Amino acid sequence: MTDIIEVNNIKKTQEVLPILAGKKPFFLCVIANTETAKTPGISAAGANPEITDYTPAADMEYLYFEKCKSIEGVPITPDGIPTPALITRAALELTSIPMVPAIGGLNIYPQTPYIEFGGKPGSDISLGNAVKNVQEVFQLAQRFGTEIAKIFDYIVLGESVAGGTTTALGVLTAMGIKADNKISSSLPINPVDLKKQIVGKGLKACRSKPGDFKNDPLKAIEQLGDPMQPVLSGIAIGAAKHIPVMLAGGTQMAAICGIIHALNPNVMNNIMIGTTKWIINDKSSDLKGIINQINPEIPILAANLDFSQSKYDGLKAYEKGIVKEGVGAGGITIASILASNGDISIEKIHQKIESNYSKLINK
């Protein structure tokens, strides 16, 4: 079994992987709230729509302390399937990769240290005009990316945004990138039509049509995006001028690639995507199909995570395509295998996830 699957631009991934091997990255997880998540049926990142505000904060607390403070237990889907932060935590723990939460814009802040860029929580994109002070936040994040590039070998950027695939579709559509049937979902049945409908309403609300913001991605975020996007793309651009940057996530990171490519195509040679097998195998979405419209050279790597042998139904459910990705799970799994020069295998990460999950449910 291959632990890291090379999905796109295999020539480039074969150049990049040896460069990253043995190197420890810095992991920043950019979190945000968007009211979009509260549309019934749109997000599985929380047991019910109202609680999605707590999901990003609780994810960060779990990563930091192996225990959430803002909620009881850990974030779960309406069906009780646990957050992918379980995967991220296990991989970080095994390799001692340092992480810090970075704030896009929140209603509920994590009870951890965090990096702030002055962003505000996002409103419902179906009303347009969803994200405040995008330009200022983007500039600060970009400057921060340049700053940390002075010292790290590479960085991994993850996200936790309930409703984030819908805002990704918003930005991609506004930029004229066809993603209607290509965007992933944390739900077992991808609410494709509902997402299209929300984005359509949003475009109407800001008197725009698909592609109107092709050359103005920050405006696309402002109208139809979420507050994670200016922070994540800003840090990525600032850092990728100097060092490799792994975008750790699924189709939300395709939107980030679109934003970065439109703002600064020169840094694309330092950008790659690290995700999970579940995203790659997903029949209801098409990460590669989105990426190919932006820049077919972007390397995509996938962690060959497999929960089919898990003792726990909550984890087994991932094999049915529930949750799939988030909180940098795929990218950090890859980074931790690379950091250990292969000494930490997917198998060891599976075992760690099982033992951490067992501690959690036996509390």
Add this chain to the structure above:
Amino acid sequence: MTDIIEVNNIKKTQEVLPILAGKKPFFLCVIANTETAKTPGISAAGANPEITDYTPAADMEYLYFEKCKSIEGVPITPDGIPTPALITRAALELTSIPMVPAIGGLNIYPQTPYIEFGGKPGSDISLGNAVKNVQEVFQLAQRFGTEIAKIFDYIVLGESVAGGTTTALGVLTAMGIKADNKISSSLPINPVDLKKQIVGKGLKACRSKPGDFKNDPLKAIEQLGDPMQPVLSGIAIGAAKHIPVMLAGGTQMAAICGIIHALNPNVMNNIMIGTTKWIINDKSSDLKGIINQINPEIPILAANLDFSQSKYDGLKAYEKGIVKEGVGAGGITIASILASNGDISIEKIHQKIESNYSKLINK
């Protein structure tokens, strides 16, 4: 001329310096506001007492952007002498040492990215009960220190706190460390009696006497300290379990040493102080005299900065003992000489300061 003066425990400094040579640290500058700064005659970190709230934010903006956003120009003393952030910025710039502001507790936030720990601005220590949620903030900072120690060779911790030497005296006195005539000041004439008076009032307000909080430094901070202290000492302890930590500052860092030593003496072998020649030469204070009461083994290094040949009166004034230190100036000068393996000399840093200052005043 020696660029780095070994002031205390020369045996240890001679062991440590070669270890740090060629290594690039991460610089965190912990900033806070305390109402104590607004007592007339207590602080020179601002043109007048009311504006001291802006000084830490403006210092961070200058370090990040070579330009303040929260105020016009840069922070100056009532006599027009510029902030030591000029020194820090020049040294950081020459060596590409990365820095991020960390927040102790503020009324005015910097318009930069920053790391937040949930602290609140401090009140006037003459009323006692000056700092809120010290315990929680300290715990988060400590965890953060452990986290970043996973990846850096060493870290440098600086501060910008107007009124911070008075709160340092508060904590030292509460812990029973004799510092009455040993605490430095940014003013040309050290208002020793006024500081003693404020601390005396504060002790009275919390019905305590000197030494009552000898074994409870967090309580000493809570009563008579400032919000920089739990963050800075927390990060230092978390990090110093694993890597060297340079406390970049004058007698404020002596108070931090007192706090660290009382909380976790085991980490003291990874703690050193990096300051300026002006602190060492100061007749009105006695850094070494405070350190010797805590742990005479703590290495003290001083950057041999000398502005006597400066073209500018604003900088020449440093030779008269005005300002002396702050914003990590001494420690970062030392770190940048070390990072460059001596390629960057004090002379080059002087030139950079002169040219940056000339840009500033000719704007």
